[in-house]
Amino acid sequence: MYVLAILGxxxxxxxxxxxxxxxxxxxxxxxxxxxxxxxxxxDRATDASIAQMHxxxxxxxxxxxxxxxxLVHTVTLQLGDSITMRxxxxxxxxxxxxxxxxxxGMAAFLALLIAVPLAFVSALRPGSxxxxxxxxxxxxxxSMPVFYIxxxxxxxxxxxxxxxPVGGIGNGFFQDLYYLFLPALTLALSLSAVLLRNLRQSLxxxxxxxxxxxxxxxxxxxxxxxxxxxxxxxxxxxxTLLGLNIGxxxxxxxxxxxxxxxxxxxxxxxxxxFARDYPVVQGLTMVLAIMVSVVFLLVDTVQxxxxxxxxx
Amino acid sequence: xxxxxxxRGLSVQIxxxxxxxGIDLDIAPGETLGIVGESGSGKxxxxxxxxxxxPPQAKVTGTAIWNGVDLLTLPEPDMRRxxxxxxxxxxxxxxxxxxxxxxxxxQITESLGVHLNLRGAAxxxxxxxxxxxxxIPDASRRLSNYPHEFSGGMRQRAMIAAALASGPKLLxxxxxxxxxxxxxxxxxxxxxLRLKEELAMSVVIVTHDLGVVAGTCDRVAVLYAGKVMExxxxxxxxxxxxxxxxxxxxxxxxxxxxxxQRLEGIAGSPPDPGALPPxxxxxxxxxxxxxxxxIGDRVLAxxxxxxxxxxxxxETVMAA
Numbered sequence: 001m002y003v004l005a006i007l008g009x010x011x012x013x014x015x016x017x018x019x020x021x022x023x024x025x026x027x028x029x030x031x032x033x034x035x036x037x038x039x040x041x042x043d044r045a046t047d048a049s050i051a052q053m054h055x056x057x058x059x060x061x062x063x064x065x066x067x068x069x070x071l072v073h074t075v076t077l078q079l080g081d082s083i084t085m086r087x088x089x090x091x092x093x094x095x096x097x098x099x100x101x102x103x104x105g106m107a108a109f110l111a112l113l114i115a116v117p118l119a120f121v122s123a124l125r126p127g128s129x130x131x132x133x134x135x136x137x138x139x140x141x142x143s144m145p146v147f148y149i150x151x152x153x154x155x156x157x158x159x160x161x162x163x164x165p166v167g168g169i170g171n172g173f174f175q176d177l178y179y180l181f182l183p184a185l186t187l188a189l190s191l192s193a194v195l196l197r198n199l200r201q202s203l204x205x206x207x208x209x210x211x212x213x214x215x216x217x218x219x220x221x222x223x224x225x226x227x228x229x230x231x232x233x234x235x236x237x238x239x240t241l242l243g244l245n246i247g248x249x250x251x252x253x254x255x256x257x258x259x260x261x262x263x264x265x266x267x268x269x270x271x272x273x274f275a276r277d278y279p280v281v282q283g284l285t286m287v288l289a290i291m292v293s294v295v296f297l298l299v300d301t302v303q304x305x306x307x308x309x310x311x312x
Numbered sequence: 313x314x315x316x317x318x319x320r321g322l323s324v325q326i327x328x329x330x331x332x333x334g335i336d337l338d339i340a341p342g343e344t345l346g347i348v349g350e351s352g353s354g355k356x357x358x359x360x361x362x363x364x365x366x367p368p369q370a371k372v373t374g375t376a377i378w379n380g381v382d383l384l385t386l387p388e389p390d391m392r393r394x395x396x397x398x399x400x401x402x403x404x405x406x407x408x409x410x411x412x413x414x415x416x417x418x419q420i421t422e423s424l425g426v427h428l429n430l431r432g433a434a435x436x437x438x439x440x441x442x443x444x445x446x447x448i449p450d451a452s453r454r455l456s457n458y459p460h461e462f463s464g465g466m467r468q469r470a471m472i473a474a475a476l477a478s479g480p481k482l483l484x485x486x487x488x489x490x491x492x493x494x495x496x497x498x499x500x501x502x503x504x505l506r507l508k509e510e511l512a513m514s515v516v517i518v519t520h521d522l523g524v525v526a527g528t529c530d531r532v533a534v535l536y537a538g539k540v541m542e543x544x545x546x547x548x549x550x551x552x553x554x555x556x557x558x559x560x561x562x563x564x565x566x567x568x569x570x571x572x573q574r575l576e577g578i579a580g581s582p583p584d585p586g587a588l589p590p591x592x593x594x595x596x597x598x599x600x601x602x603x604x605x606x607i608g609d610r611v612l613a614x615x616x617x618x619x620x621x622x623x624x625x626x627e628t629v630m631a632a
Contacts, residue, residue, distance in 0.1 A: 208367075209408065210405060210408040211408060211411040211412070213360075214403055214409040214410070214411075214475075215411070216395065217363055217395055217400065217401040218395065218396040218400075218423040218426075218475070218477075219392045219393065219396030219426055219427060220392075220422060220423070220426055221426065224422070228414070229411055229414075232411075232414070233411070236413075307412070308460070309413075309460050
């Protein structure tokens with residue numbers, strides 16, 4: 001029951017976040033210099049056609065009414081049409097969203113796959129040469145920019161060894177997994193370094209906790225102690241950190257998708273910013289804000305499930 | 313009678329210090345032994361050393377003979393069967409010794425699964441019985457509760473239930489009442505004594521509280537700076553201590569019958585385990601000390617029937 005109560009509270013916060021983001025986008029669009037009608041009509045604008053366009057765009061109504069309409073449109077997913085591509089923004093989102101979701105999901109999964117075992121190796125023998133090596137590599141991958149890691153992987157594993165495609169997207173889910181592996185790995189490396197450092201630290205703390213001594217004193221096998229008592233507790237802060245980093249993962253996807261020529265939302269964002277395609281930028285910002293909010297909601301839920309004390 | 317557990321020359325070395333330095337102790341079947349000493353005297357470390365719960369930096373030497381085998385050199389899989397199954401341990405702070413993210417029931421049943429091969433409904437039934445045994449009302453409903461949903465006394469009871477789940481023959485209790493309110497302390501001690509009888513166990517209670525020892529133990533060992541100063545039956549040792557340190561401890565107890573009396577206490581503080589004084593380790597703080605106290609090693613010698621003391625001034629102390 002308490003999980004539902006918390007979900008309800010967080011759902012309210014998501015609605016508030018989305019309205020705030022909408023207000024921000026709406027305000028920013030108003031702050032842009034120039035008249036959108038003029039921009040759309042170009043040189044052939046007459047006073048009459050500008051007035052007509054203002055009426056068509058709803059710009060002749062009060063700001064409050066315009067914001068309300070903008071909100072209603074956002075909620076009902078009427079995000080308008082792209083200026084340059086002349087298709088509804090929502091159809092662009094529908095095409096790109098699954099790819100970006102798959103990319104970030106894979107990246108998060110790979111990051112955990114790398115971070116968890118290495119954190120264990122590190123924490124179980126602190127100060128050993130393995131620990132030192134793992135922490136050094138983590139430090140290096142943390143300090144390299146995402147686009148650089150992406151280019152290096154691309155040149156070595158794709159262009160050089162031909163193990164992976166150089167870019168683009170596959171045909172069907174399983175081929176997508178293959179095509180997206182390198183970009184996901186690119187995104188995962190720096191994230192895994194962040195997670196590794198955090199998990200190693202919390203593992204070290206938990207390994208010295210009295211309840212681990214008590215579990216040992218009860219005669220439990222080592223593996224059971226490590227999974228049930230140690231990892232279960234060390235997880236909590238790492239899951240939080242993973243959730244907080246999903247936002248930057250999406251930011252990283254913008255770069256990675258550009259490097260690997262992946263037709264996801266990230267590359268769409270970059271392209272439409274360069275093309276001054278405001279409806280698309282606006283729609284994408286909304287979608288990404290909602291996406292990140294939903295991830296935060298998931299993280300909160302998982303946290304409560306992992307640590308019952310959080311429900312207080 | 314052959315002792316249940318026989319400890320000889322137990323030492324723990326951490327870095328350059330030796331916080332436990334050559335301890336000899338015997339625990340007889342069915343007896344309750346109290347180990348008293350100030351913080352840092354090595355009493356908790358000794359207890360943890362027996363079950364090999366110390367981190368690898370701590371070097372443990374000596375022997376601890378249990379059922380004819382030395383616990384300090386026993387292979388890990390065999391040691392795992394001893395822990396919890398034959399020798400159990402309860403800790404000082406139940407809030408930190410119980411895992412905060414696991415339900416109480418699971419923390420009892422996991423031991424049952426490992427030692428008695430009890431799982432599922434059978435383990436649940438046994439866990440309910442155990443919670444019932446330690447005096448937790450409405451036990452079956454409490455199994456799914458988490459430690460933070462229990463009161464301090466209830467948590468300590470739950471930890472005792474978890475420790476005793478697999479029917480050990482010896483219970484090591486590390487300051488089991490220190491973190492509790494005085495009224496709860498008494499309940500927990502009575503519970504331990506009752507369980508000792510019902511489950512036919514021996515109990516070792518480590519504490520800094522002489523009152524706890526007086527109220528519960530048959531025999532007592534007084535530790536100071538990693539060495540045993542004196543051992544003997546509680547009654548004779550408390551009425552006629554034969555070590556200057558024991559006398560000092562007893563004299564620093566407030567006495568309810570003589571309220572507002574000035575406490576004597578012991579001047580100074582225990583030595584740093586990295587820089588121990590030569591001779592008797594208590595000599596620098598001792599009012600009885602002679603020049604002879606400051607040289608040579610001390611050994612435990614009989615000072616009265618059943619009583620051993622490491623004090624060369626035992627006779628003077630007993631007369632004081």
